[in-house]
Amino acid sequence: MIRWLTIILLFAITADFLSAQTNTKYPGYERTNTGLYYRFYSKSTETYNRPVIGDYVVLSLLNKFNDSVIYDSWKVNPEGGLAQYYIEEARFRGALEEGILMMSVGDSASFIISADSVLKYFPSEDTTQIYPKGSILTFYIKLVQIRSKAEVKAEYDSLYAEYIKSLEVQYKQRKSEEPLLIAGYITKNNIKAKPSPSGTYYIENKKGKGAFPVKGDKVTVSYVAKFLDGTIFDSSLQSGYFIFTIGNNEAIKGFEESILKSKIGTKATVVIPSSAAYGVEGFQDEQTKEFIILPYTPLIYEFEVIKIN
Structure with missing residues (x-):
C-alpha cells in the first residue's frame, strides 16, 4: 500500500512536467470558476464518499514551491506517510479546501494555489521571505479516509483519558518519592x-x-x-x-x-x-x-x- 501511494505521487509530479495538453496556463490542469487549478490522476465516479466541511480527512500530502518541498507527509510520518487535515470553510476563493471537497476516497490529484492568498490569510514570518509576489504552491494529495468530527473527538478523548491515567500513576510515584x-x-x-x-x-x-x-x-x-x-x-x-x-x-x-x-x-x-x-x-x-x-x-x-x- 505504501509503495503504491509513493508511485502515485511520483507519477503525479512527473506528469506535471511531461504534459503538454492544457486549456489553462498550467499544462494538464483545469480551472474552477474560483481560480483553483486542479488535475486528477485517479478519480472515482462515486460521489457519495466525498468529505464535507467539518470532516477530517486522512491523506498523503506533498506540498511544493517550485522544486522545493515545503511539506512531505512521508517524511513527517515515515511509518504510514499520512496526515490528518480538518476541513473548514475556505478563507479565500480557490483555497485547498475546495479541491479536497472535489475528491472521493481513493482519488489522487494535485492543486495549484496562489501563495499570495495563503500568506494573506495565514501570515507567517517564516514564509513571507520565501514566496515572491505572484508565486504558486502545488499540493499533491491522495485521499485515503474520511473521518467525522465525532469519531476524531472520541479517539482524542480516549487517548487523553489514557494520558491522564498515566500522569496520575507518574504523579503518585513522584509524590511518594x-x-x-x-x-x-x-x-x-x-x-x-x-x-x-x-x-x-x-x-x-x-x-x-x-x-x-x-x-x-x-x-x-x-x-x-x-x-x-x-x-x-x-x-x-x-x-x-x-x-x-x-x-x-x-x-x-x-x-x-x-x-x-x-x-x-x-x-x-x-x-x-x-x-x-x-x-x-x-x-x-x-x-x-x-x-x-x-x-x-x-x-x-x-x-x-x-x-x-
Missing part, C-alpha cells in the same frame, strides 16, 4: 536547619542588617533557582532583580516566608517542598505548555535581599 529526595539532599549536604511548618529549610549564609520585611513591603532580591540535582531553571541574573510585594501572591509560599526571615544584605539558601512551591500542578511554559517544573518537585533558591521598601 519527594520526601525521600528532600531527606537525602539534607543529609548529603549536612544541613542542620530545621524545617518550618511548611516544610521549608532556611539556611542563612550571610546575616543582613536593619529590620525584617513585613506584609505589604516591596522587596528587591537577586536569586538563582535550582532543582535538587543542581540544574538551574531560573535566575534573576537573566532578567534583572526580582521585585515583589509581600502578601500579594507574587512569589511561591516557601520563598516568601523565607524572605520574611531576611534583612537587607541577607544571603540565604532555601530548600522548598513542592507543597510550598508549585505543588501538584507544576509550572508550564505558557506557549508550548511543556513542563518547566514537574508536579511534586522540590526546589532550591539561593537569594540575596537587595532592598526593602
Whole structure:
C-alpha cells in the first residue's frame, strides 16, 4: 500500500512536467470558476464518499514551491506517510479546501494555489521571505479516509483519558518519592536547619542588617533557582532583580516566608517542598505548555535581599 501511494505521487509530479495538453496556463490542469487549478490522476465516479466541511480527512500530502518541498507527509510520518487535515470553510476563493471537497476516497490529484492568498490569510514570518509576489504552491494529495468530527473527538478523548491515567500513576510515584529526595539532599549536604511548618529549610549564609520585611513591603532580591540535582531553571541574573510585594501572591509560599526571615544584605539558601512551591500542578511554559517544573518537585533558591521598601 505504501509503495503504491509513493508511485502515485511520483507519477503525479512527473506528469506535471511531461504534459503538454492544457486549456489553462498550467499544462494538464483545469480551472474552477474560483481560480483553483486542479488535475486528477485517479478519480472515482462515486460521489457519495466525498468529505464535507467539518470532516477530517486522512491523506498523503506533498506540498511544493517550485522544486522545493515545503511539506512531505512521508517524511513527517515515515511509518504510514499520512496526515490528518480538518476541513473548514475556505478563507479565500480557490483555497485547498475546495479541491479536497472535489475528491472521493481513493482519488489522487494535485492543486495549484496562489501563495499570495495563503500568506494573506495565514501570515507567517517564516514564509513571507520565501514566496515572491505572484508565486504558486502545488499540493499533491491522495485521499485515503474520511473521518467525522465525532469519531476524531472520541479517539482524542480516549487517548487523553489514557494520558491522564498515566500522569496520575507518574504523579503518585513522584509524590511518594519527594520526601525521600528532600531527606537525602539534607543529609548529603549536612544541613542542620530545621524545617518550618511548611516544610521549608532556611539556611542563612550571610546575616543582613536593619529590620525584617513585613506584609505589604516591596522587596528587591537577586536569586538563582535550582532543582535538587543542581540544574538551574531560573535566575534573576537573566532578567534583572526580582521585585515583589509581600502578601500579594507574587512569589511561591516557601520563598516568601523565607524572605520574611531576611534583612537587607541577607544571603540565604532555601530548600522548598513542592507543597510550598508549585505543588501538584507544576509550572508550564505558557506557549508550548511543556513542563518547566514537574508536579511534586522540590526546589532550591539561593537569594540575596537587595532592598526593602
